[in-house]
Amino acid sequence: MSELIKVGMADYKVGCNPSSLISYGLGSCVGIALYDTVTKIGGLAHIMLPDSTQARSAENPAKFANTALPLMLDEMINLGAAKKRVLAKIAGGAQMFTFANATDVMRVGERNTEAVRMLLKKMDIKIIADDTGGNYGRTVVLHLDTGIYLIKTIAKGEKEL
Amino acid sequence: MSDEILKLSMLQLDALREIGNVGAGNSATALSQIINRKIDMTVPKIAIMPLGEVPDVVGGPDAMVAGVYLRVFGPAPSSILFLLPRDSAFYLVDMLMGREQGHTTSLNSMDESALMEIGNILAGAYLNALSHFTSLTLLPSIPALAMDMAGAILSVILIQLGQMGDHALVIETEFTTESDGVKGHFFLIPDPGSLNTILAAIGVKE
Numbered sequence: 001m002s003e004l005i006k007v008g009m010a011d012y013k014v015g016c017n018p019s020s021l022i023s024y025g026l027g028s029c030v031g032i033a034l035y036d037t038v039t040k041i042g043g044l045a046h047i048m049l050p051d052s053t054q055a056r057s058a059e060n061p062a063k064f065a066n067t068a069l070p071l072m073l074d075e076m077i078n079l080g081a082a083k084k085r086v087l088a089k090i091a092g093g094a095q096m097f098t099f100a101n102a103t104d105v106m107r108v109g110e111r112n113t114e115a116v117r118m119l120l121k122k123m124d125i126k127i128i129a130d131d132t133g134g135n136y137g138r139t140v141v142l143h144l145d146t147g148i149y150l151i152k153t154i155a156k157g158e159k160e161l
Numbered sequence: 162m163s164d165e166i167l168k169l170s171m172l173q174l175d176a177l178r179e180i181g182n183v184g185a186g187n188s189a190t191a192l193s194q195i196i197n198r199k200i201d202m203t204v205p206k207i208a209i210m211p212l213g214e215v216p217d218v219v220g221g222p223d224a225m226v227a228g229v230y231l232r233v234f235g236p237a238p239s240s241i242l243f244l245l246p247r248d249s250a251f252y253l254v255d256m257l258m259g260r261e262q263g264h265t266t267s268l269n270s271m272d273e274s275a276l277m278e279i280g281n282i283l284a285g286a287y288l289n290a291l292s293h294f295t296s297l298t299l300l301p302s303i304p305a306l307a308m309d310m311a312g313a314i315l316s317v318i319l320i321q322l323g324q325m326g327d328h329a330l331v332i333e334t335e336f337t338t339e340s341d342g343v344k345g346h347f348f349l350i351p352d353p354g355s356l357n358t359i360l361a362a363i364g365v366k367e
Binding site: 025108137 | 311323
């Protein structure tokens, strides 16, 4: 029986085959799946904001991409993953409400996605698939037996990355 | 720096609850007049909770809800979010459009406009009360609507709060109609800094 590990908002979890990692209802947040195809060790982060250095409170490192990802990667390596094999798939970063003159506050999804891309590049982790943007929510599941990143939406059906 | 909202005193929380009470009362009266039904309203809950737990208030992050979102402009910028479970949203538009109950299974653009207008009226009524108490001029933006997972819709305001801390101050009221199942949640979420402005304006700033 494979375990389904829940990842809340501003949180991350790691696991190994045959578990799955799930995070419900991503909107402007970004769900970052890291996976080592050989050891089948993976991690899923549900980040809210790109950068802890621009925030006034940085007590929860899992909230920010720049602090969550290195910690998650370390935990994966502790379980036996090798950094050079780790690949990334990302989803989320939607803009849920559309206004005629969108302010920066409203474009947070786009900024989040961009920051995650830059960060992964800096960490030298390749993004092999993504499903970002749009104006709809996503529930994401990382299946650690296959590495498939399943994206579920209400209006647009399901998609495997 | 830790969350400022964790340092609120009982007096300050009571003051915020009372504003919520009057604001939500105005909103409930307005809604009741539109749909011509008696509306019951819970005493507003003031809760300080971790950001990740806020979606549980409306049935979990993957619950399907309709959300009407408005920005509040003025000296205390805030966000207003009116959330309805999907079935309640359908029920409400059937009622507004004079259709038989159970008719609506998805929203057309007229239905969406109707829901946005409801959000507009509720927000207006609420802000009137808030402006009255605080003598601050607070004006709502035009409303925007989304029908999606609760977590996704709430992320819009939770991310704004996340820049300040790890907790949300949620002023929440639940509306229910007397006999049938329309249920709604009304959230007022002050932007970082706005809470202090509001507390100062009602004279309970420490």
